[in-house]
Amino acid sequence: MAGGSSINVLEQFELHPVLGGLGEALRFSQSPLYMIMAVCVVLMFLYMGMRPAAVVPGRLQAAAEVCYEFIHNMAVDTIGPEGTAFFPFIFTLFFFILAGNYIGLLPFSFTFTSHIAVTFALAMMVFVLTVIVSLKVQGLRFFAHFMPEGASPFLAPLLIPIEILSFLSRPVSLSIRLFANMVAGHVMFDIFASFVIMLAGFGVVGDVFAVGPIAINVALMALELLVGVLQAYVFAILTCIYLREAVAH
């Protein structure tokens, strides 16, 4: 705790080099470490689940298959027949974010999706991909999208900048949505946890009232479990929608 007496709710987002000097030299903080852990958890889950490769699946295999089919349906239903090509990317994106969100909910752990650098990098990756796919599929007609069809040509000076701005703001909104949700959730955890410590300073009455913030934190955990999967879903479905626009002729 910074300063010892006051509680710094932002301290949980600080990065610290792993393995001392080596981590510092490689810029390897706990954030990439948790990324590796998240990736390993997902891969282990899929590997363990699909190892029997049974015709009649067990629980774990059924869960792995549900994950596969959920993302596959989302990709194909949203993007269209071309969705199968982007499915592995959407799957990777969804489970990278989901595992990051959920591992961050464990006590003493770190949430790499609470860093704008990470979420913005993911959003930029999606943005660049959609631009590349758009240019490849539509060619120069891609730029025609910035002038809505049927609109009066007199409105063009107004509409075209707005369309370009809204297009360019996609990665910003995509990244800030995830980042802000994760930060807000973890800050709330911290604030209510700090209330417990504050109340503990008021003796027996404080101890009794401290049950309140703890109960709220339990409820918050349920909320964060929802937010974690919801934000991963939103990120993935928006990526699908952007890709559908990109592959549309």
Add this chain to the structure above:
Amino acid sequence: MGVIKKMLRAGLLATVSGVSLLAVSAPGAYATGMPQLDFANPLVTGQVMWGAVIFFVFYMVLSKAMLPGIARVLEDRSKRISGDLEIARAAKQDADKAVAELQQARKDAMAEAQAHLDQVLAEEHKAAEQQMQEINARVTAEIADAEKRVAEEKTRALSALKEIASDTTQAMVQRLTGIVPDAQLVAQKVESASAHSTI
């Protein structure tokens, strides 16, 4: 009380700081604001580099190994289900065919039996009719035979009657007249008399 407070404080300290257990040293915050916005910190930008590498590896492992494996299992299952359905459909078709064949065979057998029965009946009928005709013919022949015999007998009797009548006439004439009549004349008279009255 104090102990609980201290424990809580220690627990919260560990939670709030959120430091990975693997982090050996914590060189302290680089800035007073949000640590996420401290882009002067090489660790913040380092996340992007490492994240890109990790994401790429994750993507490669998933797209080359994991997801095709799951797709194969799902495809195998759907193939097997459709194959089983196909087998069941074929079995049903076979059963339907067998039932149809059975019904056809029953119909054929019934028709054959009916034909056989008709034939036997017709044969019996014909045989009976033939027998009847034979009997009729025999009876007719016998009747004709008998009638012929009766007629012969009658003719013979009648011829004998004429003889008797001639003899009787001769005798009666001889007795009455004492003359022996001419036999030929008597016979002629009897003949003509008998011709008037039929017996």
